[in-house]
Amino acid sequence: MKYFKKLSYGLENTENKIFKGDNVEVLNDIMDNYRGMVDCIYIDPPYNNDEEYIHYSDSDGFEIWLEKVSKTLSLLFELLSDKGSLWISIDDGQLHYLKVAADKIIGRHNFVHTIVWEHRTTRENRKAFSNNHEYILVYAKNPCEFKEQRNLLATDKEFLKRFKNPDNDPRGDWQSISLSVQAGHAVPSQFYTIVAPNGKEHNPPIGRCWAYNEQRMLEEIKNNNIWFGKNGNGVPRRKKFLSESIQGLTPETIWFAEEVGTTDQAKKHLKSIFENQEVFDTPKPEALIKRIIEISTNEGDMVLDAYLGSGTTAVVSQQLNRRYIGIERGQHVYDIVLPRLDRCIDNLLSGDTAIDNVGYEFWSEDNNE
Ligand SMILES: C[S@@+](CC[C@H](N)C(=O)[O-])C[C@H]1O[C@@H](n2cnc3c(N)ncnc32)[C@H](O)[C@@H]1O
Structure with a gap:
């Protein structure tokens, strides 16, 4: 050296x-x-x-x-x-x-x-x-x-601000994310009508389909993982919990x-x-x-x-x-x-x-x- x-x-x-x-x-x-x-x-x-x-x-x-x-x-x-x-x-x-x-x-x-x-x-x-x-x-x-x-x-403060708990879910804060995906690679079981708990019907937007098949969707709704907005009339969205995202x-x-x-x-x-x-x-x-x-x-x-x-x-x-x-x-x-x-x-x-x-x-x- x-x-x-x-x-x-x-x-x-x-x-x-x-x-x-x-x-x-x-x-x-x-x-x-x-x-x-x-x-x-x-x-x-x-x-x-x-x-x-x-x-x-x-x-x-x-x-x-x-x-x-x-x-x-x-x-x-x-x-x-x-x-x-x-x-x-x-x-x-x-x-x-x-x-x-x-x-x-x-x-x-x-x-x-x-x-x-x-x-x-x-x-x-x-x-x-x-x-x-x-x-x-x-x-x-x-x-x-x-x-x-x-x-x-x-995760920074701005990221955390996106999570709220408007329905007092005991699992903690969550943000809603889209429940529809592009229809390019979809299979027929992803095209169906979702019936909200208040009876309102929702179809996927044109060119898109639902992320889950109907049976899985019903289960997700039963488990309170789908959000239909505060008044129950909103487009269905998936609840993504902070605990899933915190890593x-x-x-x-x-x-x-x-x-x-x-x-x-x-x-x-x-x-x-x-x-x-x-x-x-x-x-x-x-x-x-x-x-x-x-x-x-x-x-x-x-x-x-x-x-x-x-x-x-x-x-x-x-x-x-x-x-x-x-x-x-x-x-x-x-x-x-x-x-x-x-x-x-x-x-x-x-x-x-x-x-x-x-x-x-x-x-x-x-x-x-
Ligand atoms: C753009 S500056 C680096 C700045 C640095 N990232 C900072 O935060 O201060 C480039 C530096 O590389 C040094 N340098 C250029 N050629 C070099 C070499 N062959 N060996 C060692 N240092 C060299 C220069 O003297 C200069 O200080």
Whole structure:
């Protein structure tokens, strides 16, 4: 290992590591120790947008940019555990090129989905279109295993508001959902007239049929699982109880700013930490990374970010009690990543936390101190 251990911070014997260096070099050096062990890799590489940011340059040009990211991707995929997933942030400019390259390197059959993230909520009037979203490509070592193991999203307040109990059902709150389905694959026993308890007759809407056959429907009505509205005259609907739904929500492929934050909010957050410093230009919101990590890992699992930037992935992993490895080649490791992480660790250690793996080792290619 040609990296020099500079310092440790937080509790002793931590497994978390921050490396300062080029990610291809670092990944080659750590490969033997971590092959097949990383459960979530999130990367947010430069987007090849020809910008000179304060803390790094994004002006390699398309060919070199793609070659560099491809090299990093091929190494990253080797690190994934059996349930592991790889999440790649990118914008509209390079999404399609990167997708084709990643499919070649990783395998098309390892592709899971593209997530659309609403990264700004204000209108950009200087361009032909206001660019309000970015993408996250998701790949998995074994997509079936990933689907089995991935976590659902916690049910939120808005979701809970949909459940009420207008008939004081002792089984608790419920919401009503449609009882008719598209008739495309229907069998004849799904077409019949439902007679409500008050005698009113209901036929399925045109092009649709009932979800159950008549015998099952009668049983559901008897068991008070069908709702005919407050006055008994409404279109029949099925009662879906909160207790059936509480396990969590399947993640959707559109992630709105009000749930996972915007780039602007992420910048403001950094500004509030580093008041007298030039703010890092392209941070991701902690809420966005939290969602990725919560879907793909459990406590104690290993997370890696090979383009650490301002340290968001390391900070969120630390807060969520995941083990982490962060790689960043810029000098801002010293004045942004480490102080931000130290602050997070100080907060965790001063609070009433049961988290045991609080801290990190810092390894650097520089041997000048
Ligand atoms: C878009 S930023 C990442 C921002 C990060 N997600 C955050 O929340 O702050 C990209 C980062 O990758 C770093 N980077 C670019 N190429 C790299 C390489 N080959 N090895 C390590 N870091 C690299 C840049 O210095 C920059 O800090």
